[in-house]
Amino acid sequence: MYTLRPYQQEAVDSTLKYFRKRRSPAVIVLPTGAGKSLVIAELARVAVGRVLILAHVKELVAQNHSKYESYNLTAGIYSAGLERKDTDEKVIFGSIQSVARAEDNFFKNFSLLIIDECHRINEEGDTQYTSVVKRMKNHSRKLCILGLTATPYRMGLGWIYQYNHQGEVKTSKARFFSRCIFELSLKYMIEHKYLTPPVKVDLPVTCYDFSELVDKDSPYANVDIEHILKQQKRLTPLIIKNIIEIAVNYKRKGVMIFSSSIKHAQEIMRYLPEGDAHLIIGDTKDDERDSIIDEFKEQKFKYLVNVSVLTTGFDAPHVDIIAILRPTESVSLYQQIIGRGLRLDNNKKDCIILDYTGMSHDIYSPQIRGKKPNKQSVPVKVACPKCEFVNNFWGILSLDGEVAEHFGRKCTGAKHDPETLEFQPCGYRFRLKICHACGAEYDITAKNCQTCTSTLIDADTKLKQAKLSKDTHILRPDSVELSQQEDKEGNEYLEVKYYDFDAQDLSEEHYLNDQIDITRFNINFLRAHLRRPELFEYFNGSQDVITHQALFRMPSYVIARKQGKKWRITEKIFGEELSRNTLF
Numbered sequence: 001m002y003t004l005r006p007y008q009q010e011a012v013d014s015t016l017k018y019f020r021k022r023r024s025p026a027v028i029v030l031p032t033g034a035g036k037s038l039v040i041a042e043l044a045r046v047a048v049g050r051v052l053i054l055a056h057v058k059e060l061v062a063q064n065h066s067k068y069e070s071y072n073l074t075a076g077i078y079s080a081g082l083e084r085k086d087t088d089e090k091v092i093f094g095s096i097q098s099v100a101r102a103e104d105n106f107f108k109n110f111s112l113l114i115i116d117e118c119h120r121i122n123e124e125g126d127t128q129y130t131s132v133v134k135r136m137k138n139h140s141r142k143l144c145i146l147g148l149t150a151t152p153y154r155m156g157l158g159w160i161y162q163y164n165h166q167g168e169v170k171t172s173k174a175r176f177f178s179r180c181i182f183e184l185s186l187k188y189m190i191e192h193k194y195l196t197p198p199v200k201v202d203l204p205v206t207c208y209d210f211s212e213l214v215d216k217d218s219p220y221a222n223v224d225i226e227h228i229l230k231q232q233k234r235l236t237p238l239i240i241k242n243i244i245e246i247a248v249n250y251k252r253k254g255v256m257i258f259s260s261s262i263k264h265a266q267e268i269m270r271y272l273p274e275g276d277a278h279l280i281i282g283d284t285k286d287d288e289r290d291s292i293i294d295e296f297k298e299q300k301f302k303y304l305v306n307v308s309v310l311t312t313g314f315d316a317p318h319v320d321i322i323a324i325l326r327p328t329e330s331v332s333l334y335q336q337i338i339g340r341g342l343r344l345d346n347n348k349k350d351c352i353i354l355d356y357t358g359m360s361h362d363i364y365s366p367q368i369r370g371k372k373p374n375k376q377s378v379p380v381k382v383a384c385p386k387c388e389f390v391n392n393f394w395g396i397l398s399l400d401g402e403v404a405e406h407f408g409r410k411c412t413g414a415k416h417d418p419e420t421l422e423f424q425p426c427g428y429r430f431r432l433k434i435c436h437a438c439g440a441e442y443d444i445t446a447k448n449c450q451t452c453t454s455t456l457i458d459a460d461t462k463l464k465q466a467k468l469s470k471d472t473h474i475l476r477p478d479s480v481e482l483s484q485q486e487d488k489e490g491n492e493y494l495e496v497k498y499y500d501f502d503a504q505d506l507s508e509e510h511y512l513n514d515q516i517d518i519t520r521f522n523i524n525f526l527r528a529h530l531r532r533p534e535l536f537e538y539f540n541g542s543q544d545v546i547t548h549q550a551l552f553r554m555p556s557y558v559i560a561r562k563q564g565k566k567w568r569i570t571e572k573i574f575g576e577e578l579s580r581n582t583l584f
Contacts, residue, residue, distance in 0.1 A: 002038055002071045005194070007184050012042045014165070014182040015146060021421050025145035025176055027118060027161050029183040032150045032339030033195045037067035039148075040114060044068075044075075044091045049111025049140070051091045054132070056120055058082050058095055063315060064116060065093040078102065081286075100128035107135045111144060118147025119154050119332055123176055147177050150339060151332035163423045168389070169412040172425075179423070186335075186342075187364050195342045196320075198363055200353040206238050207358040210327040220329055225260050233267070239356050240271035243323050246352060247302065253348075254296065254319040257305045258337055260326040265307045268325070277303035280310060310340065317345035323354045334361045373407045373576070382406050385534045386428040389413025396531075405531035405553065406430075407576065409443060430533045431576065434523075444577050459577035463557060466571070471562040475500050477554045484542045485509070494542040496525075498558050506560045508569045512541050528574060529553060 004012065011028050018026055030036045044051040055061045058081035068075050068091070076086025078094035086092060087106055099106070113136055115121065121129045137143050152160050159170035163179040170180075189195040210228060213220050229236075247255050259265040262281055269279050278292045278301060296304045297316050304310075322341040328334055341351035353363070373394055380395030380403045393408030411428040432441045437454040446456050466472040477498040485495045497507040510525060511517045518540065526536040529552045539545050556578065559571035 002041060004038055004042060005035065007188070008035055008038050008042070011039050011182045011184070012046075015043060016046070018181045018421060019144045019146075023142060023144060024178040025147065027147040027149065027152055027177045027180045029149060029152050029180055031184060031186045031189050031195065031342075032336070033343045034150075034184055034189060036116070036148050037064055038071075040064065041068055041071055041073060043112065043114070043146070044073075047090075047112045050109050051112045051114065052099070052110050052136070053091070053093045053114045053116060054096050054099060054129075055093070055116040056096055059314065060116060061093050061095050068093070078106070096128050096132065100131055104135065107132075108139045110136055110140055111142070113143060113145045115145070115147045117149055118177070119149045119151055119160050121147075121160070121176060123157060151335045152180060152183075153332050155330040155332065163414060167414045167416045167423060169414050169423075169425050172410075185364070190342075194344070196344055196348055197350045198338060198342060198353050199350045200363060201355065206235055206242070207356040208232050208235060208239075208325070208327075210357055210359055213327055213329075213359075220327055222261060225327065226263065229260060229264055236264075236267055237271050239325065240268055243321070243354060244273070246354065247321055250352065252320045252352070253299060253302070254316060255303045255321040255323060256310070256316075256319050256340055257303060257323045258326050259305055259307050262307055264325070265305050268305055272303050272305070276301045277305060279305045279307075281307045282309055284309075314340060315343065316340070317343040318348065319343075319351065320345075320348055321352045321354065323356065325356050327357045327359055331361050335363070338363055377407065380406050382408055382430075382532070382534065384411040384413055384426060384428050385537070387411060387413045387415065387426040389426060403532065409576075432527070459573045460579050462559065462571055462573065463578075466559045469561075473506065473560045473562075473567055475504065475506050475558045475560070476556065477558060480552075480554050482546045482549050484546060492542060494521075494545055498554070506558050506567055506569055510542075512545070528555075528572065 011030065015026070015028065028039070030039070040053060053064060055064060058079050061077065061079050062082055065075055065077055073091070074089065075091035075093055076089035077084040078086060078092050078098055080098045081095060085098070113133070115129065121127070133145065147160075149160075154160055160175060161177040161180050162169065162171055162175050164170055165180050165183055186195070190197050208228065209232065210225070212228065213224060243255065243257065246252070257268060259268055265279055265281065269277060278296070280289055280292055284292070292304070293314070295301060297318070299318060319341045322338060324337060338353060341353070376396050377394040378397060380393055380397065382391045382393050382395070382403060383389070384391060389411060391408055391412050393406045395406035395408075396404050398404040409429065409431040411426040411430070413426040414423040415426070416423055429441055429443070431444050433444045433446055433456060434441055435449040435452065435454055435456060438449060438452040440449055440451040442449065442456065445458075447458060448454070449456055463474070466474055475498060478501045479499045481497045481499070483495050483497070485493055487493060491511065491513060494510045494512060495507055496510070497505050499505045510521045512521055522536045526539060527533045530536060531551055531553050535551065539548070553574070555572040556575045557573040558569055559573070560567040560569045
């Protein structure tokens with residue numbers, strides 16, 4: 001039989017607890033090498049009805065089935081590529097392509113559907129996965145759907161579920177998987193010696209320069225990658241020489257090289273030792289591919305080059321060098337590539353990760369927070385003043401390592417009911433737009449009020465309208481001055497004066513003499529101007545504000561309108577409210 005590791009038992013227990021109360025699809029996140037086959041085996045053992053385990057390629061179907069049966073358990077296979085279409089066993093391992101074409105009788109009596117590599121599910125359109133789920137639910141309204149993945153995010157989509165197991169809102173948008181019910185970090189696996197430690201080298205001697213791909217701010221196109229590689233082809237022999245030297249000097253057994261294209265892979269092959277290297281591409285015939293993989297696992301050759309394959313469903317524990325020669329904006333793909341070298345093997349102490357792209361991702365803490373606001377941004381932790389949840393935002397650190405500014409807009413925390421397993425999002429907004437008609441709060445990008453149906457005018461439109469008006473003055477601040485002043489009646493007020501590059505100025509006044517004044521000031525000034533808007537409650541007077549002037553940021557534009565002989569500031573617009581190309 002088998003014995004579960006503690007985290008595997010916890011994953012099983014979390015699944016059972018969840019599906020006893022809910023039926024919405026859920027996800028378990030287990031790093032490559034965490035032994036998901038044991039989790040599958042235990043869930044299948046305790047399942048009341050039949051269990052279907054789906055994968056997207058035959059290699060993964062065969063691998064999962066083989067490991068399952070190695071525990072002295074019996075299961076069927078439904079995969080045309082493996083030339084088997086079993087239908088009667090309690091547990092069936094199937095490929096999505098074959099199962100999607102199965103007869104309707106095949107889908108009867110299943111109580112649990114497990115989808116391996118579930119991050120591959122496309123959320124849009126009528127896919128093979130949605131078709132299978134629909135047909136299974138026709139026969140079982142109480143079907144439990146569990147996704148398994150090491151990388152719970154998808155390029156262009158972000159996180160594949162709404163809530164994680166700690167009650168954090170990963171996305172406010174609807175997802176096929178409502179929540180992650182158990183997650184094990186890669187760091188935990190390595191610290192507890194369940195996986196091989198990666199030794200990451202970002203600039204191993206030389207590297208390609210793919211920076212222009214990032215500057216384009218669009219998905220990496222093959223034609224652009226090919227163009228860059230052609231311009232920098234003199235680097236390829238130097239890179240391969242470096243890989244060979246490291247493999248020889250450190251006595252490495254298996255080297256996987258991930259190339260950018262077929263042409264690039266063929267170029268790489270020219271510089272590798274003849275007879276000690278093979279290439280696999282998408283068009284490699286199945287028999288040839290299987291033969292190459294078997295020989296590599298048997299260590300009959302050292303260097304295996306591949307193009308956009310072997311990132312999942314491939315298990316060669318002796319691999320101890322991963323060489324990345326292809327750029328990718330996909331955090332998921334990057335982690336899958338790294339995972340090929342982290343399995344344990346006899347006398348294997350570590351796996352060297354050689355990144356020759358100059359644009360790598362973090363192995364342990366993938367950043368799925370949207371694009372960096374600027375080059376100085378780093379991940380920071382910010383506690384919510386409402387629910388105290390610690391958010392992960394982009395931000396800027398001071399010289400002493402404190403959070404000086406952050407770019408978070410909404411708290412990602414949620415309150416969890418242990419009885420119903422329901423989540424109630426906190427919803428606190430660090431940055432917000434207030435409806436001019438009813439006062440409801442929305443994200444700064446919102447265009448319509450959901451409460452009173454008013455149109456919320458965006459910053460770009462405000463600027464365009466102001467530019468067309470003769471009685472409007474638009475100022476782009478270069479500096480700001482805060483001072484305490486007195487009116488004719490002797491009442492103190494805070495004057496905020498904005499100067500542009502030509503020393504022209506606009507000013508506004510704020511009275512802070514009672515609690516009503518302070519509340520108004522919080523809404524009209526502090527929440528927008530503070531680099532950390534959650535600190536607005538700590539200001540109680542003009543001198544307090546002046547003393548902490550370093551905590552404030554300047555708006556990108558100040559709009560004033562003529563009232564009599566004076567200009568009165570009516571709008572202040574900050575950088576995050578504007579579209580990227582806005583300039584006046």
